[in-house]
Amino acid sequence: MSRKKGLSLEEKRSRMLEIFFETKDVFQLKDIEKIAPKSKGITPMSVKEVLQSLVDDNLVDSERVGTSNYFWAFPSKALHARKRKLQELEKQLEEGTKRRAALQQAVDKAKKGRQDTKERASLQKELQSFREQREKLRTELEQYKECDPEVVEEMRKENTVAKEAVSRWTDNVFAIKSWAKRKFSFEDSRLDKAFGIPEDFDYID
Template sequence: MSKRGLSREEKKTKKQKGIVQQSVKEILDELVSDSLVIFDKIGTSNSRLVQRWVTDPALLTKEKQAQLDKAASESEALKAKIKEAKVALKAAEKGREDTAERRKLLASLAEVQATSASLKVELAAFGAADPIMYERKKKAIDVAKAASQRWTDNVSLLVSYLRSMSGESESELRTQLGVPENWDDLDISK
């Protein structure tokens, strides 16, 4: 004779070792879905899972009522926020009614903004003639001249030092250093 499976009622009432864990899980899932048992998870990992099973109908009713009350209070809070938003929207719309005068003012504003943009472009074109920019460029040129003179002096000193130490000619040292013959002929007096 083949073994027949346990009925649902037999699985619920059987309380001895040897019950297959999967069948227990299935029965508990059914009980939870039928709202005959409440299932709470505490923790995040399966290894530290704590479960609370409640089968008392009074506790079930109390918990369901608490959930209902919480949902109702959240609903009321959202309705209040919606009402506040509608009031704020109406207040913001005051003075913004679509009238002929408002359309005329908006067109005037657009025209002024376009004029402002074109004047900014024109002003940017005159930036090269700006006295402040001219002074900044002049100072930058003076700094560049001073730096070029300092480097010219430093290279001359280096070539002289190497010439005295090695006895090679100045042209040979310049070739080895990659310095051209006319490197110090820059006219920086302008």
């Protein structure tokens, strides 16, 4: 035997509203907790939750008097609440429709000129060819960079600095050789051999 299916939240809400609409009376929570399970089949454990959801949606009114909370609802209030909800939904639908139309218009506009025509395919092929040529020219330009006047001038400056540095070190070598000859009476050939100085060691022209 199949187990009886319980009521959904919407079914419970609807049945609880029937209690208020049919009696047109004001209740405390304890009253609803007694009536709902017996007359509408709503489980006692869910009565408070269902009632609060109706209050949150303004379908049931609630007022605290002293230490007790009282609840009531009339068909006219539910009707007005549903009308307001319907108006809100219709407004959202209208705004959504407008947004969709605006987006569709933007898409259509973006598609103009992008149809897969022979002319467009030819232009794309030509564009790709130009891009490949540009990369090829960039590669060639990099190869001939050494012939760039600015690069050549920079190299000349670097060569001048390097030549001056070599001259300073050459001065130092000759000065040390001169000092060693005076101090120890060594011959040039002996000094050159001892320190690995080539015979043709001299200033760079």
